[in-house]
Amino acid sequence: MITVVIGFLNEIKYELGVVEKELLAAVKFPDPLMSEAATHLVSAGGKRLRPAFCLLGGKFYQFDLDKLLPLAVALELIHMATLIHDDVVDSSATRRGIPTIKARWGNRISTHLGDYMFGKSLVLISQYQNPLITAVLADTSVRMSEGEIVQIATSFNTNQTLRDYFYRINRKTALLISASCKLGAVACGAPEPIRQALHRFGHYIGMAFQITDDILDMTAKQLKLGKPIGGDLHQGIITLPAIYALHHSPARERLKQIITNRNKSDADVQEAITLIARCGGMDYAYKVAEKYIAKAKDELNDLPEVQIKKALRTMADFVGTRNF
Amino acid sequence: MITVVIGFLNEIKYELGVVEKELLAAVKFPDPLMSEAATHLVSAGGKRLRPAFCLLGGKFYQFDLDKLLPLAVALELIHMATLIHDDVVDSSATRRGIPTIKARWGNRISTHLGDYMFGKSLVLISQYQNPLITAVLADTSVRMSEGEIVQIATSFNTNQTLRDYFYRINRKTALLISASCKLGAVACGAPEPIRQALHRFGHYIGMAFQITDDILDMTAKQLKLGKPIGGDLHQGIITLPAIYALHHSPARERLKQIITNRNKSDADVQEAITLIARCGGMDYAYKVAEKYIAKAKDELNDLPEVQIKKALRTMADFVGTRNF
Numbered sequence: 210m211i212t213v214v215i216g217f218l219n220e221i222k223y224e225l226g227v228v229e230k231e232l233l234a235a236v237k238f239p240d241p242l243m244s245e246a247a248t249h250l251v252s253a254g255g256k257r258l259r260p261a262f263c264l265l266g267g268k269f270y271q272f273d274l275d276k277l278l279p280l281a282v283a284l285e286l287i288h289m290a291t292l293i294h295d296d297v298v299d300s301s302a303t304r305r306g307i308p309t310i311k312a313r314w315g316n317r318i319s320t321h322l323g324d325y326m327f328g329k330s331l332v333l334i335s336q337y338q339n340p341l342i343t344a345v346l347a348d349t350s351v352r353m354s355e356g357e358i359v360q361i362a363t364s365f366n367t368n369q370t371l372r373d374y375f376y377r378i379n380r381k382t383a384l385l386i387s388a389s390c391k392l393g394a395v396a397c398g399a400p401e402p403i404r405q406a407l408h409r410f411g412h413y414i415g416m417a418f419q420i421t422d423d424i425l426d427m428t429a430k431q432l433k434l435g436k437p438i439g440g441d442l443h444q445g446i447i448t449l450p451a452i453y454a455l456h457h458s459p460a461r462e463r464l465k466q467i468i469t470n471r472n473k474s475d476a477d478v479q480e481a482i483t484l485i486a487r488c489g490g491m492d493y494a495y496k497v498a499e500k501y502i503a504k505a506k507d508e509l510n511d512l513p514e515v516q517i518k519k520a521l522r523t524m525a526d527f528v529g530t531r532n533f
Numbered sequence: 534m535i536t537v538v539i540g541f542l543n544e545i546k547y548e549l550g551v552v553e554k555e556l557l558a559a560v561k562f563p564d565p566l567m568s569e570a571a572t573h574l575v576s577a578g579g580k581r582l583r584p585a586f587c588l589l590g591g592k593f594y595q596f597d598l599d600k601l602l603p604l605a606v607a608l609e610l611i612h613m614a615t616l617i618h619d620d621v622v623d624s625s626a627t628r629r630g631i632p633t634i635k636a637r638w639g640n641r642i643s644t645h646l647g648d649y650m651f652g653k654s655l656v657l658i659s660q661y662q663n664p665l666i667t668a669v670l671a672d673t674s675v676r677m678s679e680g681e682i683v684q685i686a687t688s689f690n691t692n693q694t695l696r697d698y699f700y701r702i703n704r705k706t707a708l709l710i711s712a713s714c715k716l717g718a719v720a721c722g723a724p725e726p727i728r729q730a731l732h733r734f735g736h737y738i739g740m741a742f743q744i745t746d747d748i749l750d751m752t753a754k755q756l757k758l759g760k761p762i763g764g765d766l767h768q769g770i771i772t773l774p775a776i777y778a779l780h781h782s783p784a785r786e787r788l789k790q791i792i793t794n795r796n797k798s799d800a801d802v803q804e805a806i807t808l809i810a811r812c813g814g815m816d817y818a819y820k821v822a823e824k825y826i827a828k829a830k831d832e833l834n835d836l837p838e839v840q841i842k843k844a845l846r847t848m849a850d851f852v853g854t855r856n857f
Binding site: 240242243291294316317318320321322323324325327328329331332334335336338340343344346347348350351353354355357358359361362 | 652659662
């Protein structure tokens with residue numbers, strides 16, 4: 210288990226350890242091939258941000274790990290299912306620095322393994338007998354799929370607006386993080402104002418998280434990110450720094466040419482990244498992320514004064530400054 | 534809409550028409566690319582057997598179309614999602630005689646469209662606020678995925694037993710049909726004995742349905758089936774007629790050789806089908822299907838005497854004799 214240990218998660222370290230065990234248990238089953246493939250992905254780790262947000266959400270009311278556990282595991286399974294299906298469609302060579310499920314086991318296993326994980330998350334959720342939890346996650350999963358399809362439909366399209374971008378990253382990332390925060394509170398029986406504040410907190414954090422993710426795709430060292438640099442540009446996914454540069458770079462015609470080229474080389478991608486950076490694309494995107502983080506912190510003010518608040522503030526700061 | 538109209542479904546013709554409209558509505562949304570792809574699959578039709586079984590299940594108690602509609606649509610969406618994901622993984626060229634979603638829109642759209650449909654089914658199901666319905670469908674979807682993976686893991690493996698085969702087709706087909714029958718009764722508030730009898734009826738019918746499907750894969754004309762003949766053998770999927778022949782054909786060594794060959798030609802497949810037919814593989818499989826149909830009819834005896842019983846008996850007979 211190479212789970213990335215992040216300092217600010219110390220507050221819920223024990224609980225995250227329990228989630229990790231349950232996660233491994235959820236993907237263990239008789240067939241050795243499937244078990245190996247699923248365990249492979251779980252063992253590769255990840256930040257477990259969704260379970261963490263779910264647990265943190267529960268801390269604002271009568272925290273009860275037993276009540277949160279199936280939900281926390283389900284949220285990570287949904288996230289992993291989308292990662293696996295992303296790997297299928299994108300033919301990515303690596304994720305988190307190790308070969309993707311697809312590269313090792315083929316498209317067929319990956320598709321069904323993603324379906325299996327999604328189904329398993331539903332089994333865990335159905336234990337709650339709480340229609341709200343089912344309804345929120347059902348709605349979230351539909352909108353996440355919509356986001357994925359819109360991303361495909363708009364790839365290589367340089368006429369995208371900021372609005373298009375925010376629509377996409379909300380569906381891609383913010384919705385599930387927002388649901389994680391809110392449902393953690395729901396599972397612990399927290400009243401409506403707490404749920405709503407956490408819902409908004411999660412939305413803003415999720416937006417900031419995806420924006421920094423999109424910046425890192427252009428700036429991080431391959432080793433740190435665990436995937437090739439400029440992957441989004443290669444796939445025609447136009448993110449915030451690129452949208453900014455397409456409007457503000459003096460070399461925007463050349464940039465447009467590179468971005469719309471479906472057979473761009475690594476050197477082309479590197480040139481595009483340089484053009485985007487030179488006109489301040491990354492700086493702009495960081496500023497937008499910081500605005501979302503400020504909004505997230507504002508939401509914390511409305512929440513009860515519990516010890517975990519400090520940890521959530523640190524988490525918010527981490528999202529703005531992380532380099533992995 | 535080229536929905537296959539089957540005589541025995543006349544009893545619920547009106548209700549199926551309403552399901553069809555709701556199904557089209559469920560896959561309509563702003564993005565034109567996605568809407569077109571989804572509508573394409575819905576419009577291509579299909580037997581709508583799962584909604585039909587769901588409606589028929591409701592006929593044994595206080596039938597209420599409004600109560601059944603979201604469930605009936607959800608069941609077909611789950612079925613369609615698995616079809617789309619099957620097309621992704623199998624790289625099938627056609628389904629139901631028209632190009633697959635994959636062939637027309639590519640792997641990426643297909644994967645997310647399947648996810649979207651599955652999510653949408655969950656949205657419909659969550660309306661019921663009935664934990665049993667969610668739990669049954671969650672469990673069913675997990676086991677269906679398990680079945681798909683086991684099918685991949687055991688492909689080209691000629692050591693499979695009858696038990697392996699029945700395990701697979703239960704997950705592939707019988708579970709969802711069984712759930713359709715049972716949940717139709719659940720949605721209408723039918724008491725436990727009715728639910729259980731319908732659950733078993735659906736199981737037996739589902740098993741028979743898949744066995745005849747597997748026979749037709751070897752015997753039907755391409756035009757009738759809407760997909761290439763011998764597709765299972767091409768993909769290394771070893772079905773009941775083949776398992777029988779691998780034990781009883783005097784030419785079983787040659788048969789084994791063809792089946793395990795991953796690059797078999799159309800002529801090889803034709804030879805295998807001839808060998809399987811010659812030793813009585815199809816006849817044996819038909820007999821097994823008939824046994825399941827007899828069991829299904831037995832279950833009907835325990836159910837209340839309602840008008841629809843006659844239609845269900847006819848449906849059972851249809852499954853045993855259908856040639857499409």
